[in-house]
Amino acid sequence: MSGGFTEFLPTGIEITYLVAASLFIVGLKQLGSPATARRGNLIAAIGMFLAIVATLLNQSVLNYQMILVGVVVGSLVGAIAAQKVEMTAMPQMVGLLNGLGGAASTLIAVGEYWRLMGTGNPVPLDATVTIILSVLIGNITLTGSFLAFAKLQSLVSGSPVTYPLQQPINILLLVGFLAGSAYLITTAIDPTIFLVINGISLLLGVLFVLPIGGADMPVVISLLNSFSGLAASAAGFVLMNNMLIIAGALVGASGIILTQIMCKAMNRSLASVLFGAFGGATKATGGASGTQQDKIVRSIGAEEGAMMLGYARSVVIVPGYGMAVAQAQHTVRELADQLEKMGVEVKYAIHPVAGRMPGHMNVLLAEANVPYPQLYDMDDINPEFERTDVALVIGANDVVNPAARSDANSPIYGMPILEVDKAQHTIVIKRGMSAGFAGVENDLFYKDKTMMLFGGAKDMVAQLVSEVKQL
Amino acid sequence: MTAGLLTGLVVFVLASFVGFEVINKVPPTLHTPLMSGANAISGIAVIGAVLIAGAQEWNVTVILGLIAVVLATVNVVGGFLVTDRMLQMFKKKEVKA
Numbered sequence: 249m250s251g252g253f254t255e256f257l258p259t260g261i262e263i264t265y266l267v268a269a270s271l272f273i274v275g276l277k278q279l280g281s282p283a284t285a286r287r288g289n290l291i292a293a294i295g296m297f298l299a300i301v302a303t304l305l306n307q308s309v310l311n312y313q314m315i316l317v318g319v320v321v322g323s324l325v326g327a328i329a330a331q332k333v334e335m336t337a338m339p340q341m342v343g344l345l346n347g348l349g350g351a352a353s354t355l356i357a358v359g360e361y362w363r364l365m366g367t368g369n370p371v372p373l374d375a376t377v378t379i380i381l382s383v384l385i386g387n388i389t390l391t392g393s394f395l396a397f398a399k400l401q402s403l404v405s406g407s408p409v410t411y412p413l414q415q416p417i418n419i420l421l422l423v424g425f426l427a428g429s430a431y432l433i434t435t436a437i438d439p440t441i442f443l444v445i446n447g448i449s450l451l452l453g454v455l456f457v458l459p460i461g462g463a464d465m466p467v468v469i470s471l472l473n474s475f476s477g478l479a480a481s482a483a484g485f486v487l488m489n490n491m492l493i494i495a496g497a498l499v500g501a502s503g504i505i506l507t508q509i510m511c512k513a514m515n516r517s518l519a520s521v522l523f524g525a526f527g528g529a530t531k532a533t534g535g536a537s538g539t540q541q542d543k544i545v546r547s548i549g550a551e552e553g554a555m556m557l558g559y560a561r562s563v564v565i566v567p568g569y570g571m572a573v574a575q576a577q578h579t580v581r582e583l584a585d586q587l588e589k590m591g592v593e594v595k596y597a598i599h600p601v602a603g604r605m606p607g608h609m610n611v612l613l614a615e616a617n618v619p620y621p622q623l624y625d626m627d628d629i630n631p632e633f634e635r636t637d638v639a640l641v642i643g644a645n646d647v648v649n650p651a652a653r654s655d656a657n658s659p660i661y662g663m664p665i666l667e668v669d670k671a672q673h674t675i676v677i678k679r680g681m682s683a684g685f686a687g688v689e690n691d692l693f694y695k696d697k698t699m700m701l702f703g704g705a706k707d708m709v710a711q712l713v714s715e716v717k718q719l
Numbered sequence: 720m721t722a723g724l725l726t727g728l729v730v731f732v733l734a735s736f737v738g739f740e741v742i743n744k745v746p747p748t749l750h751t752p753l754m755s756g757a758n759a760i761s762g763i764a765v766i767g768a769v770l771i772a773g774a775q776e777w778n779v780t781v782i783l784g785l786i787a788v789v790l791a792t793v794n795v796v797g798g799f800l801v802t803d804r805m806l807q808m809f810k811k812k813e814v815k816a
Contacts, residue, residue, distance in 0.1 A: 322792025501738025607750030
């Protein structure tokens with residue numbers, strides 16, 4: 249009898265799973281509000297603990313000494329990683345953890361296939377289909393996430409990689425995967441073909457993330473987050489385990505919601521993010537930059553910048569990925585403190601896709617002890633720029649480019665932006681005049697009201713702090 | 720399609736709808752913690768791993784299952800702890816007058 253794990257579990261375990269699933273739902277709900285988020289996370293963790301304990305009590309689990317060793321090792325690694333990781337490295341951490349979830353789902357599917365092969369009976373159709381699906385999603389999540397990690401960690405270039413025949417190659421691989429799957433479904437058990445489709449799906453994960461560049465990472469990370477849930481669900485179908493199916497579906501849904509929010513914030517469809525290769529495709533517009541050469545850029549020093557900030561009534565700080573790279577969030581907070589001491593009203597304007605993952609800037613500023621009521625969403629802060637004396641842009645570029653509003657030919661046209669150009673003055677801290685991720689010149693830098701402070705984010709903000717202190 | 724698969728499909732679709740309803744309208748401040756918390760939940764794969772690693776004798780399935788147990792536990796523990804660490808920082812301090 250090949251029933252094995254797909255047999256129904258004892259009632260007590262099923263009930264515990266139901267409780268755990270409910271705790272996940274309550275936990276996720278509470279994660280949606282700042283006041284209850286921490287408790288929500290704890291509730292979800294309790295749900296997970298219950299589910300694991302119930303599973304260990306299952307009679308078919310005999311090998312529990314080894315499993316406990318595995319759990320202890322995994323817990324130690326996870327706990328150390330969670331303690332050590334820098335807040336600026338959070339996108340990488342989430343990417344890596346996504347990948348591990350995908351890997352686990354794949355291993356489950358492969359392990360189950362091997363077990364079914366060992367029984368000597370033909371593998372049932374249902375099992376083959378669900379295993380193939382699980383392998384596909386799990387492997388794409390695994391290699392896609394690891395590549396996203398490598399890009400974020402700058403182990404490989406973060407810029408979009410394009411090569412000739414990109415789409416035909418992808419389609420060819422997909423056809424190969426489908427052909428292999430069809431063979432396994434219709435004909436027979438074949439470990440070689442099974443390993444081949446595993447290989448193809450691993451490759452697909454790499455090729456899927458390869459053409460996607462840095463600033464599109466919030467979309468990719470959210471999407472892979474969703475995939476890691478779907479991978480768990482697929483593994484649930486393989487083992488006919490409702491707990492896995494439910495938890496996976498919840499995560500899948502939350503990832504999709506975040507993906508939608510991120511796409512909307514960039515005014516781009518998911519398809520254009522995945523297949524558009526943003527930075528690469530827009531090189532043509534670089535030619536137009538010749539005309540920009542004649543325009544005048546006003547560059548100022550830290551002293552003058554500090555004077556503008558210190559004697560302003562209201563300042564809005566606009567952080568971007570440059571702040572994260574320079575780890576300047578604490579220095580930025582220090583500057584805000586100094587300004588507030590002088591009676592300046594300081595607010596932070598957060599663009600939804602600033603940084604490399606959803607909410608990246610919020611996490612960094614929270615780490616620097618900025619109270620979250622001081623952080624304003626795009627829709628709330630945009631009407632305020634007209635009444636703002638100085639907008640201070642730190643390491644952000646495309647999200648403040650007025651071309652998105654006015655230039656229908658710009659690749660970023662239509663993307664909602666933070667309207668810093670409407671402030672009385674804008675100070676931009678930037679290392680040089682290079683274009684942003686999208687490869688688009690930023691007209692903001694040439695406006696009369698814009699002052700450029702050339703330098704690294706952390707260094708420059710630190711200079712501002714000391715100059716403000718001397719005012 | 721067997722009854723089991725069909726039931727699984729029903730559960731999957733309903734749970735997805737619950738997910739959409741529950742998570743909609745999360746403020747941007749919580750996007751990252753929501754993502755890493757959800758990510759920890761996707762480590763639920765650990766129980767699947769425990770089930771296939773459960774056999775007494777050593778074979779390929781058990782070995783793959785044990786590797787999966789380790790990886791999924793890293794996902795679960797790392798995910799929940801890092802989320803907690805982040806959420807600890809989100810404090811609503813009284814804004815200075």
